[in-house]
Amino acid sequence: MKLVLALFVPLILVGCGPETKGKPEGQATSNGSGTEVAGENSGPARDSHGIPLDAPVGEKAREEIGKLMEVFRGLDPTLTSDHHDRQIFEQRDIYKRLIAAGPEIGHAALQAYTGANDEDYLVRRALLWVGGKAAPQEAELLLAPLFTTYGVDIGDRTEACLILAEISPDRYLEITRAFLERREKRDQTLPDDEFMVKGWVNACIAKGISPIPMLADVATNLRMMPNARYLAAKSMRDFPNELLGQRALEQCLIESSGDNYLRIKAAQSLIELLPRESACELFRDVLSKETSIQMAKFFENVIQKNCR
Numbered sequence: 001m002k003l004v005l006a007l008f009v010p011l012i013l014v015g016c017g018p019e020t021k022g023k024p025e026g027q028a029t030s031n032g033s034g035t036e037v038a039g040e041n042s043g044p045a046r047d048s049h050g051i052p053l054d055a056p057v058g059e060k061a062r063e064e065i066g067k068l069m070e071v072f073r074g075l076d077p078t079l080t081s082d083h084h085d086r087q088i089f090e091q092r093d094i095y096k097r098l099i100a101a102g103p104e105i106g107h108a109a110l111q112a113y114t115g116a117n118d119e120d121y122l123v124r125r126a127l128l129w130v131g132g133k134a135a136p137q138e139a140e141l142l143l144a145p146l147f148t149t150y151g152v153d154i155g156d157r158t159e160a161c162l163i164l165a166e167i168s169p170d171r172y173l174e175i176t177r178a179f180l181e182r183r184e185k186r187d188q189t190l191p192d193d194e195f196m197v198k199g200w201v202n203a204c205i206a207k208g209i210s211p212i213p214m215l216a217d218v219a220t221n222l223r224m225m226p227n228a229r230y231l232a233a234k235s236m237r238d239f240p241n242e243l244l245g246q247r248a249l250e251q252c253l254i255e256s257s258g259d260n261y262l263r264i265k266a267a268q269s270l271i272e273l274l275p276r277e278s279a280c281e282l283f284r285d286v287l288s289k290e291t292s293i294q295m296a297k298f299f300e301n302v303i304q305k306n307c308r
Helices: 002-013 059-071 081-099 103-113 121-134 136-148 154-167 169-180 193-207 212-219 226-238 243-253 260-273 276-288 293-306
Strands: none
Touching: 059 081, 059 103, 059 121, 081 121, 103 121, 103 136, 121 136, 121 154, 136 154, 136 169, 154 169, 154 193, 169 193, 169 212, 193 212, 193 226, 212 226, 212 243, 226 243, 226 260, 243 260, 243 276, 260 276, 260 293, 276 293
16 A cells, blocks of 8 residues: 555645646746756646656656657648558557556656646547556546546546546546436536536446436436437437336437437437337327427338338
8 A cells, every 4th residue: 555655645746637837937947858847936846748756657657658648749730641640550559558557657647647738638638548547546536626626628627537437437426426417507617418428327337237227317307418318318229128218218209398309319229229019109109299390200211111
């Protein structure tokens, strides 16, 4: 445990989000030796990769994180497509290698993230994912507050949401339950509901439990963002033999809110979940009462295609 605690402490000290490198006060400046020296009112002195100089990270790990950051930086848009294709393969290779490299690499990535305010989004995203995958216990301390803290870049908060769902499903479910079960409009800035739904599914899969109760609730909750309801309706088709999910989809199928896309997603899932005869009987019944010309045409096509 001593090693783990030693890794935790420096990360907590530098905060949960990227530091703002403001000038003239607090700007880290190069000393000409590949490291940076902190200004009078800045945070910790950092190396050229944004990792604090006093962080317990070896030179090899620092170099690896530097390579990661370089590979994820944008290329000159005038370069030919082969350069961009090669970069994609390099990004995949280094990501796959570093997430399996162990806690020191993960710690280095998380420390570099806290100094990456001026880096492109893709660089910050790569640092978060490598940190989360390679050092999940430590990453939870950064990702949980990052996910819910107002003021941090919303893209970073969304990535934190998705990573936390994979590496710490219990903590993720605890944090997001109230957000997804709300019955009022959102009153705080958070990642879009659909990403929290995606994370909920991944966290439930990681724990070996069914996401259907929450998916059914989200799909039928008029207060949720539309894209979250669409994703919930679509995701339920991946979990057959769950009566609660089927009943929720049937409710969406006849919803009178005017959201035809939700109804289409519900129908597509029911086609996969119900026996053909049951699905066809349901669609014919809905068609007989349909008032929307657009949806009537949709159900006619569905019946023609699936109910011969």
